[in-house]
Amino acid sequence: MEAIEVTDLRKTYGSTRAVDGVTFTVRAGETFGLVGHNGAGKTTTVECLIGLKRPDAGTVRVLGEDPARRRQALAQRIGAQLQESSLPERIKVAEALRMFGTFYRKGADWRQVMERWSLQPLARKAFGDLSGGQKQRLMLALALVGDPEVVVLDELTTGLDPIARRETWRLVGDLKAVGTTVVLVSHYFDETEALCDRVAVFARGRVVAMGTPDDIVARTGTASLEEAYFALEGADR
Amino acid sequence: MKAFTALAATELRLLFRDPASLFFMMAFPLMLLVLKRGDSGAVPGYVAMIVAIGGMGALPGIVASYRERKVLKRLAATPISPVLLLGAQLVAQVAAGLAGSVLLVVAAITVFGAEAPGNVLMLAVAFLLCSVMVCSLGFVIAAVVRNTRGASLIGMLVMFPMIFLAGAAVPRTALPDSLRRIGDFLPLTPGVEALGDAWSGTAAVFPLLILAGIIVAATAVAAALFRWE
Numbered sequence: 469m470e471a472i473e474v475t476d477l478r479k480t481y482g483s484t485r486a487v488d489g490v491t492f493t494v495r496a497g498e499t500f501g502l503v504g505h506n507g508a509g510k511t512t513t514v515e516c517l518i519g520l521k522r523p524d525a526g527t528v529r530v531l532g533e534d535p536a537r538r539r540q541a542l543a544q545r546i547g548a549q550l551q552e553s554s555l556p557e558r559i560k561v562a563e564a565l566r567m568f569g570t571f572y573r574k575g576a577d578w579r580q581v582m583e584r585w586s587l588q589p590l591a592r593k594a595f596g597d598l599s600g601g602q603k604q605r606l607m608l609a610l611a612l613v614g615d616p617e618v619v620v621l622d623e624l625t626t627g628l629d630p631i632a633r634r635e636t637w638r639l640v641g642d643l644k645a646v647g648t649t650v651v652l653v654s655h656y657f658d659e660t661e662a663l664c665d666r667v668a669v670f671a672r673g674r675v676v677a678m679g680t681p682d683d684i685v686a687r688t689g690t691a692s693l694e695e696a697y698f699a700l701e702g703a704d705r
Numbered sequence: 706m707k708a709f710t711a712l713a714a715t716e717l718r719l720l721f722r723d724p725a726s727l728f729f730m731m732a733f734p735l736m737l738l739v740l741k742r743g744d745s746g747a748v749p750g751y752v753a754m755i756v757a758i759g760g761m762g763a764l765p766g767i768v769a770s771y772r773e774r775k776v777l778k779r780l781a782a783t784p785i786s787p788v789l790l791l792g793a794q795l796v797a798q799v800a801a802g803l804a805g806s807v808l809l810v811v812a813a814i815t816v817f818g819a820e821a822p823g824n825v826l827m828l829a830v831a832f833l834l835c836s837v838m839v840c841s842l843g844f845v846i847a848a849v850v851r852n853t854r855g856a857s858l859i860g861m862l863v864m865f866p867m868i869f870l871a872g873a874a875v876p877r878t879a880l881p882d883s884l885r886r887i888g889d890f891l892p893l894t895p896g897v898e899a900l901g902d903a904w905s906g907t908a909a910v911f912p913l914l915i916l917a918g919i920i921v922a923a924t925a926v927a928a929a930l931f932r933w934e
């Protein structure tokens with residue numbers, strides 16, 4: 469079954485074609501990567517997936533529904549960790565988890581989520597006093613409080629130290645193990661290679677290659693996803 | 706409803722965790738009352754001052770920071786609407802203003818032997834309208850000024866002259882003629898009047914109608930101009 473179907477998606481800001489005819493599908497339970505440099509159209513694409521942006525053209529279906537029309541209903545089933553989003557400085561970790569728990573009809577028990585993501589020791593700490601890695605871990609946990617079927621993670625590990633990055637990878641692996649569909653946006657190729665079943669490579673608002681990381685590497689005759697990306701990006705120019 | 710209650714309770718806790726809000730809405734008015742030797746005539750004005758400090762002094766910066774730091778955007782990715790967070794901020798400001806005002810009134814009556822308010826029901830109505838009114842002005846500032854620093858600064862720059870010229874911090878009779886006339890056009894002035902009338906027991910409806918009109922107009926302007934990101 470397809471969890472996400474995007475067909476010929478287009479979105480323009482002023483004269484900039486942020487997304488210029490993007491098509492891909494994500495199967496249920498799959499971890500799917502959107503990879504590419506900043507400004508390649510990845511974030512605009514995921515914002516269309518969760519209904520924050522309305523496409524200019526093309527169709528988007530998430531769990532069979534149109535996010536632009538059914539944002540609130542779909543939000544019950546999608547968890548999102550957005551690029552650079554944050555919380556009030558003085559809100560405490562446990563408070564934030566409990567509050568987000570009230571937004572969802574069914575949802576997981578916020579205490580269990582707090583424990584599973586090792587946030588228990590930080591329960592009474594204010595958001596503003598957390599380290600970058602701790603903030604990211606909380607934002608990730610908040611994306612899961614609603615016990616979502618689809619999770620969108622945008623720039624999950626940007627700004628994290630190597631240890632926190634590896635730790636975050638392990639947590640994403642846990643999501644995959646329980647059958648959650650994950651859409652992972654990243655400009656780190658090692659991360660995408662390690663976590664994703666399939667990848668869409670973005671360049672200038674288009675998908676220039678799609679497949680398993682191994683496929684893409686083999687097809688371009690390169691040694692890594694990063695080299696493959698530069699080969700594809702250059703060819704597209 | 707569960708989500709809104711949780712948001713409003715959280716916003717109120719956050720206000721009480723902010724030393725500046727706590728001082729200016731709770732302690733500062735009490736200090737002024739002591740300086741005035743417990744003159745109960747000043748109390749309705751101080752109540753208007755308390756809510757103005759919250760609604761115009763604090764609210765614009767808080768709301769602008771929620772936009773700038775993408776708190777609103779994060780909420781837009783949940784099943785609730787980010788409008789609820791703004792509503793929760795309003796409820797929290799009204800509740801914090803009420804806490805500060807009750808503290809002030811109780812202190813005036815018990816410590817300084819002031820007479821109890823003449824018309825408690827009208828006082829409650831005047832309080833509610835006045836505090837919602839200043840918050841609606843705060844939302845206009847947050848809608849027009851984009852960044853956090855700017856919104857806080859403009860909020861302060863609007864609030865401080867207004868609490869003096871509208872008769873909240875000092876009685877308007879103490880002002881020179883020309884400054885008193887400016888007060889006639891300030892939105893906080895009918896708030897001070899309504900609170901003063903209800904306190905002394907004369908129930909005048911006109912200032913309440915003006916407050917309601919300002920709330921409607923300011924809310925419409927804020928809704929039209931507000932940018933979510």
